[in-house]
Amino acid sequence: MLNKTKEQTRTPSGIAGLDQLTYGGLPTGKSYLISGEPGTGKTILSLQFLLEGLKNNENTIYISIDEKPDHVIKDAEALGWDLQHYLQNGKLNIIDITSYFGSSKDKEGNTIDSKLIVNKITEYIKSINPTRIVIDPIAPLILSDNSIPDVIEYIRSLIFEVESIENCTTLLTSYIPVGSTKVSFFGIEEFASSGIIHLKLLPQNNKRIRTISIRKMRGTRIDLSEYSFEILPERGIVLRQAL
Ligand SMILES: Nc1ncnc2c1ncn2[C@@H]1O[C@H](COP(=O)(O)OP(=O)(O)OP(=O)(O)O)[C@@H](O)[C@H]1O
């Protein structure tokens, strides 16, 4: 379901407390980067975003690139989210792009053509007519043998393609190496996407707390504070207080 604001249509994120930070939800039709080190909650946040759409009977796609869809379904089950119902009624479409390619090299030992991956993804998306897409992660391991300019071009064209689908909002996850101060792996993801949501594990009193902050969001006011959050059964990510 879409909320109309004065400026533009918004898409509710499904994450309790997050839409207040964007003053009404994610501007519809754009792509947003969810960045963070391993285990910070990128996949959980992405699934929660799709579930919000599924509750309203929207068509959704989860494109898993490095992980087997079965793992994603099991992880969701562990949180108390039953995706089977939505898989069966066709509202949730999970595809594993890796299965199209198998490995980073083709039979002749050449690196995978990244344009082919973008074409496959675009073709698939157009066949579903979704309002929510997750691509987890945007830059897959199968491209690790490709040259950096090739991967950058792949990211740029993929973002261009998803943002050209009308009324469809996309989350792209980006892995950040542990201990890095970067916001995305290649750098281009953060410039090409329309917004960045950054997840962290921060040391605090001999423990580590989970935090979330919005780094940028084109076309809307944002609250730039960093908020702690919890991952709870059934509810998933729930924002707590500002640091
Ligand atoms: N059922 C659960 N209940 C509570 N916390 C959970 C549950 N399942 C996972 N978590 C927490 O969420 C974290 C993983 O979240 P998620 O898989 O979304 O991370 P990620 O950022 O996608 O990681 P990666 O970069 O490895 O893909 C786990 O490390 C775990 O601490």
Ligand SMILES: [Mg+2]
């Ligand atoms: Mg993940």
